[in-house]
Amino acid sequence: MSNYYKDSDSASSTNxxxxxxxxxxxxxVDQPPPTPRRDETSPQAHRKNxxxxxxxxxxSDPIAHTIPDVMGMIRVGRTKIYELIKRKELRAVKIxxxxxxxxxxxxxxxxxxxxxxxxxxxx
Numbered sequence: 001m002s003n004y005y006k007d008s009d010s011a012s013s014t015n016x017x018x019x020x021x022x023x024x025x026x027x028x029v030d031q032p033p034p035t036p037r038r039d040e041t042s043p044q045a046h047r048k049n050x051x052x053x054x055x056x057x058x059x060s061d062p063i064a065h066t067i068p069d070v071m072g073m074i075r076v077g078r079t080k081i082y083e084l085i086k087r088k089e090l091r092a093v094k095i096x097x098x099x100x101x102x103x104x105x106x107x108x109x110x111x112x113x114x115x116x117x118x119x120x121x122x123x
Contacts (some may be wrong), residue, residue, distance in 0.1 A: 007097070064093065064100035074110070 065073070067081055084090035089112075091105040 061080050062103060065106060067099055067101070070101050070106060073106070 062069075067078060069080055070081055081090070085092045087098075090101065090109045093100045093102060
C-alpha cells in the first residue's frame with residue numbers, strides 16, 4: 001500500500017502524503033461556530049459575581065483622596081505632594097501602606113495657601 005493518495009480536491013492533480021493537510025480537504029466536516037464568550041451583562045455573569053463583595057456607589061464628594069487624585073486636583077507632581085506632607089503643610093493619613101489625604105485637610109491646605117499668598121501680595 002502506498003503512503004500517498006491522489007488529491008482530488010485540488011485544481012491540479014498532485015500527490016499528497018497521507019496525513020498531510022491539503023488546502024481544502026474533503027474529509028473535514030463543518031463544525032459549529034465556537035460559543036461566544038459571556039459578556040459582563042449576561043445573567044451568568046451576574047450569578048458569578050453574586051458572592052463578590054460589592055462596593056457602595058462612589059460619592060461625589062469623597063472623604064479622602066489618593067495621592068494621584070490630589071496630583072490631578074491641584075496640578076502638582078507626586079514629589080511635591082510628598083514634600084508638603086513631610087513638611088507638615090499638608091496632613092495625610094496612612095491606612096496600611098496606602099496614603100490618603102482627607103478632603104477637609106486638602107481644603108484647609110488650599111485655604112491656608114491662599115491666605116498666605118494674599119498676605120504676600122499686600123506687602
